[in-house]
Amino acid sequence: EAGVVQSPRYKIIEKKQPVAFWCNPISGHNTLYWYLQNLGQGPELLIRYENEEAVDDSQLPKDRFSAERLKGVDSTLKIQPAELGDSAVYLCASSRDGQYNEQFFGPGTRLTVL
Amino acid sequence: AQRVTQPEKLLSVFKGAPVELKCNYSYSGSPELFWYVQYSRQRLQLLLRHISRESIKGFTADLNKGETSFHLKKPFAQEEDSAMYYCALRGTDKLIFGTGTRLQVFP
Numbered sequence: 001e002a003g004v005v006q007s008p009r010y011k012i013i014e015k016k017q018p019v020a021f022w023c024n025p026i027s028g029h030n031t032l033y034w035y036l037q038n039l040g041q042g043p044e045l046l047i048r049y050e051n052e053e054a055v056d057d058s059q060l061p062k063d064r065f066s067a068e069r070l071k072g073v074d075s076t077l078k079i080q081p082a083e084l085g086d087s088a089v090y091l092c093a094s095s096r097d098g099q100y101n102e103q104f105f106g107p108g109t110r111l112t113v114l
Numbered sequence: 115a116q117r118v119t120q121p122e123k124l125l126s127v128f129k130g131a132p133v134e135l136k137c138n139y140s141y142s143g144s145p146e147l148f149w150y151v152q153y154s155r156q157r158l159q160l161l162l163r164h165i166s167r168e169s170i171k172g173f174t175a176d177l178n179k180g181e182t183s184f185h186l187k188k189p190f191a192q193e194e195d196s197a198m199y200y201c202a203l204r205g206t207d208k209l210i211f212g213t214g215t216r217l218q219v220f221p
Contacts, residue, residue: 003157042118042200042211043158056207091158103209105158 004106006092012112018080021109025073025094032069033103034060034077035091043091049075050098079111087113116141116205120212127191128220135186135215137175137201146204147184149175150211153197161186161199171195191219 005024013019025032030051035043046065048056051072060067064083069075079086089108095101117140127133139145149161162170164177164184175186184201196219201212 040123040213042202042213043209044211045208048208100204102160107157 004092004094004104006090006106006109008109009107010110010112012114013082014114015084016081018078019082019111020079021077021090021092021111023075023077023092023106025075025092026104028096029094029104030072030097031095031101032075033091033093033095034067034075035093037089037091037108039088046077082111082113084113087111116203116210118201118203118210118212120201120215122215123213124216124218126218126220129193130190133186133188133191133195133217133219135199135201135217137184137186137212139182139184139201139203141182141203141205143206145177145179145184147175147177148202148204148209149173149184149186150200150202151197152200158200191217193219193221195219 007022032049034046036046037043045059047054047060047067049069052069065079067077089110091108092106093103095103119138121136147164150158151161152158173186173188175184177184198214198216200214203210
């Protein structure tokens with residue numbers, strides 16, 4: 001079992017450029033999460049999907065961030081345009097059938113915005 | 115307010131010494147608490163949850179509702195315990211993480 005897969009692992013871009021992160025959850029996991037982890041902080045939830053439906057996106061800055069999970073499996077998180085303050089680690093996690101089951105985390109994507 | 119506080123950024127001990135990583139929470143309902151661990155170059159993973167009342171890798175954590183605490187303890191630290199530890203609270207609709215404590219165990 002590969003676990004949650006994320007790509008790329010690292011990304012360096014200039015401010016105002018777009019960037020996208022991809023996540024493939026563990027097979028059979030219907031719930032998918034995107035977290036933001038700033039340096040020295042714990043993960044903070046950005047968005048939670050149940051299958052293809054975004055059931056909690058209250059913390060997602062919708063002016064520049066967007067996410068999709070079209071077929072209820074893999075997911076993409078996009079930032080357009082990126083700002084210096086977006087430099088952080090973006091974590092994806094998945095769990096079986098809802099948020100009350102154990103979450104399994106991916107390795108994360110470390111974004112640096114110059 | 116729903117909040118998790120880990121007051122120590124870094125805890126350094128020698129091998130064989132007892133370890134206590136502190137975690138305090140703020141939550142008006144019945145709390146569900148977890149400890150997550152991240153070893154060097156590995157992904158974040160669940161260590162234990164209070165409802166299981168289990169010992170994992172020698173670690174235990176007891177929920178103290180009176181003190182709103184969920185401290186992680188181990189009687190004899192090992193070098194392989196060196197990692198980043200995060201306390202987390204299941205809030206109304208999501209996991210809320212603390213800022214983490216880095217545990218360093220010296221030989």
